[in-house]
Amino acid sequence: MxxxxxxxxxxxxxxxxxxxxxxxxxxxxxxxxxxxxxxxxxxxxxxxxxxxxxxxxxxxxxxxxxWEQHDEADVLAQIEPIDDPRERLREIFHRVAREVPSHRIYAALLKALDHPVVLPLMTRVSQRRIQFLTEAYLQASMPPEEAAHRARLAYAAFVGFLQLNLALGMPRLSHEEFDAYVEHVAETLIPH
Amino acid sequence: MxxxxxxxxxxxxxxxxxxxxxxxxxxxxxxxxxxxxxxxxxxxxxxxxxxxxxxxxxxxxxxxxxWEQHDEADVLAQIEPIDDPRERLREIFHRVAREVPSHRIYAALLKALDHPVVLPLMTRVSQRRIQFLTEAYLQASMPPEEAAHRARLAYAAFVGFLQLNLALGMPRLSHEEFDAYVEHVAETLIPH
DNA sequence: GTTCCACCATACGCATGAGTATGTAAGCCC
DNA sequence: GGGCTTACATACTCATGCGTATGGTGGAAC
CATH class of the missing domain: 1.10.10.60 (Homeodomain-like)
Structure with missing residues (x-):
């Protein structure tokens, strides 16, 4: 029942x-x-x-x-096979935007970073993800230093997006506006 | 004593x-x-x-x-007088990066968005700041729709930066690396 | 110099949530 | 079909933290 x-x-x-x-x-x-x-x-x-x-x-x-071993590892594993680094980055942005609910746990953990159990885990996860982004930018033939910076920026934008979107119901965008926003993010953060 | x-x-x-x-x-x-x-x-x-x-x-x-009336309002008030919108945006990014401790309260409130007292306040503050950014981009002769998107992106990057930088000791960058990072953010998010 | 009241101390009640102690019922096991 | 193990219930103790009740004190006012 x-x-x-x-x-x-x-x-x-x-x-x-x-x-x-x-x-x-x-x-x-x-x-x-x-x-x-x-x-x-x-x-x-x-x-x-x-x-x-x-x-x-x-x-x-x-x-x-x-969570770290199952859900979290899956995300990168599903995107890794994409050959073209630019396409891979686009896929990342779109996935983040579309599959917001699946990032609920990550967003919740962001709000509990002061907890001694959460902090080391999030440090690991974040470093791994930034590393992943950095390599994608490198493969898109971006200079090493710039790639590291851009990866940090993209990841910060991701983290902030989750906060503003999940906790705050912030943007309150329509479907079309939302797609346009994601497209803008991709245009801005992915080299041409 | x-x-x-x-x-x-x-x-x-x-x-x-x-x-x-x-x-x-x-x-x-x-x-x-x-x-x-x-x-x-x-x-x-x-x-x-x-x-x-x-x-x-x-x-x-x-x-x-x-906090909202004093500290928070000051930030925008100090930057508002800058005439050139591009210069104003640069100043915003640099201030955010340099005066991290002064954003401690904002970062703390981000982690308490589920609290009924915090949520409406943060909604107001965030909307106001995004609005401010949007206008700066508009004055930098960016098309309206793009300006709105870019403002959202910049603000999300700011929020994420605070989380990764204050809670997580994330980047762990040296002074020079940090300045270079901020410069990269400005280059990436401010139109030329 | 007494009065009064803003400011504070002390000592409670009470709810919540973690952790413990101990009893008990439902499988297997042979 | 007694006995052990696994999984759970019940009934506590204890710490924390909010809120209340009530009494005390120092300094301004007159």
Whole structure:
């Protein structure tokens, strides 16, 4: 009946808790990840949780590592096969714009950078992504120094875009305006 | 003796509390703004606070409105007198880069956009700033639609820059590299 | 020099959320 | 079909942080 209350009345595994945690984080941020609240969502009580995990932080760590290895790694993997670097960059921009919901977790983590578990993870992820962008610009025959700068700029624009778009409902653009905006970003940040 | 414990043993005003609140927010974020913690910083107890303010939210609101009217308004006011729009844009980018600490509060508020008091304020501020940028691009004889897009892009880059630079210690650039980066941003985002 | 009140201290109540202690029911296992 | 393990419930303790109730004090006013 209700898909969220009792999706299978089987018993839970640690993975179920991790996936539930990621859902919660995506919806309401890292702070909203509370043990009892998540237990209610999963249709059980705290007693279950403390069997699977040592404490709240252990769950957070496990959930974020799962996210880093699965979701996060996928993004780059799907774009990597594109040969032409300019085309690859265009694809990145368009994906970022189109698949905004899938970046919900990343946006939530951006707001929790002061958390000791989140910070090292985000440092890794961000460095990796900037590195990826830098190489794309290099392959588009941009001088090394300029490529590094442009990658930083593009990534900063991505991060800011997420903030303004998800948290703030900022732009409030129509479909056409939005496409035009993304096109403008590509025109501005991708060398000709 | 200790400038933080007893800066003047006079009694406090609502303004003192608001300024203290802004300091705390800049240092540790909106969540760190706790009544008793702030009272300790000011060398008094809660009893004082609840004489000046109805509750915690009232303080937050007052502090943020003070910030919006003073600090925030100053930024635009100082740049507005510059005649040449291209020069004005360059000055904006350089100020943002140089005066990073003064944007600490803005960065902290970005991480608290889910808070009902913060959201409307940040919506106002962001819209105002994007508007300001848009007009600068228009005066630099950029077509209206393109100007709006470029303003959004520049502002997103600013927001992302703050996140990556303050929270994450991201770039970790030397002085020279940093200047070169800012120069690259100006070259890329300001029309010739 | 007493009065008054703005400002503050002290001591509560109360809700929330983490973590613990302990009991219990439903499989396998042979 | 007793026994062990896995998974969960129940019922607490404890810390934190907001808000309240009430009493105290120093300095301006007269």
């Amino acid at each position: 209700n898909a969220r209350q009792k999706t299978e009345r089987t018993r839970l595994s640690a993975e179920d808790w991790e996936l539930g945690a990621l859902e919660l984080i995506a919806e309401s941020g890292v702070n909203a990840l509370a043990v009892e609240a998540l237990a209610r969502r999963l249709g059980v009580t705290k007693g279950s949780f403390y069997w699977h995990f040592r404490n709240r932080e252990a769950l957070l760590l496990a959930a974020l590592e799962r | 200790n400038a933080r414990q007893k800066t003047e043993r006079t009694r406090l005003s609502a303004e003192d509390w608001e300024l203290g609140a802004l300091e705390l927010i800049a240092e540790s974020g909106v969540n760190a703004l706790a009544v008793e913690a702030l009272a300790r910083r000011l060398g008094v107890t809660k009893g004082s606070f609840y004489w000046h303010f109805r509750n915690r939210e009232a303080l937050l609101l007052a502090a943020l409105e003070r």
